[in-house]
Amino acid sequence: MRAQGSSHTTRTVAYIALAGLALGQSGCLLAAAALVGGAAAGVAYAHGKVCRVYEAPFDHAWAASRTAIAELGMPLIAEQRDHKGSGFLETRMADGERVRIYLEEERRKFPADAPWTRICVRVATFGDLPVSERILEQIGAHLVPIRLAPVPGPGWTPATPLTPSPTAAVPSAPTAPVPPAPLPPAAAQPAPPVLPAQTSPPPLAQ
Numbered sequence: 001m002r003a004q005g006s007s008h009t010t011r012t013v014a015y016i017a018l019a020g021l022a023l024g025q026s027g028c029l030l031a032a033a034a035l036v037g038g039a040a041a042g043v044a045y046a047h048g049k050v051c052r053v054y055e056a057p058f059d060h061a062w063a064a065s066r067t068a069i070a071e072l073g074m075p076l077i078a079e080q081r082d083h084k085g086s087g088f089l090e091t092r093m094a095d096g097e098r099v100r101i102y103l104e105e106e107r108r109k110f111p112a113d114a115p116w117t118r119i120c121v122r123v124a125t126f127g128d129l130p131v132s133e134r135i136l137e138q139i140g141a142h143l144v145p146i147r148l149a150p151v152p153g154p155g156w157t158p159a160t161p162l163t164p165s166p167t168a169a170v171p172s173a174p175t176a177p178v179p180p181a182p183l184p185p186a187a188a189q190p191a192p193p194v195l196p197a198q199t200s201p202p203p204l205a206q
Helices: 002-047 058-071 129-140
Strands: 049-054 076-081 086-092 098-106 116-123
Touching: 049 129, 058 076, 058 086, 058 098, 058 116, 058 129, 098 129, 116 129
Parallel strands: none
Antiparallel strands: 049 116, 076 086, 086 098, 098 116
């Protein structure tokens, strides 16, 4: 009897251990799934903000943004700005979706450089690219957008050479037009016949 009881206890402990191991593995899988889902959500959130840079001081960009949303018929719900050249405007779409417009003045290296302001638009949580582009286009109607050149990466080559190649063919100078060939001379006319010289008649006899 003692041996049977010991065997039953051993089996019970084994079942409990297996159940704990299964729960532990399930927990790991759930944690891994949560991490993957959180990373995907973070990427979607980061891509939800659409930004452009404009050649304008912060005050001009702020006024242009307020004017743009008024032109689009969007109400100004809230606004906040500081003395360091940054702030945001909050508005709403017709369907109630929240829209935030973030502004931040870009620090330039030289005082003589024209000021830049970065303006970003986020629709709801994960963004709406067509709506953001439409709002930025309306703001850009009052400002000058900066067309930033792409940063060259490894293996980057320009589509066209920036400087002429020394082996490139040099175009020849334009040549003067060739004058038209002269027309052939007209056929020679026959010379008029030479008449014999006229002699005076002999004098009449007396």
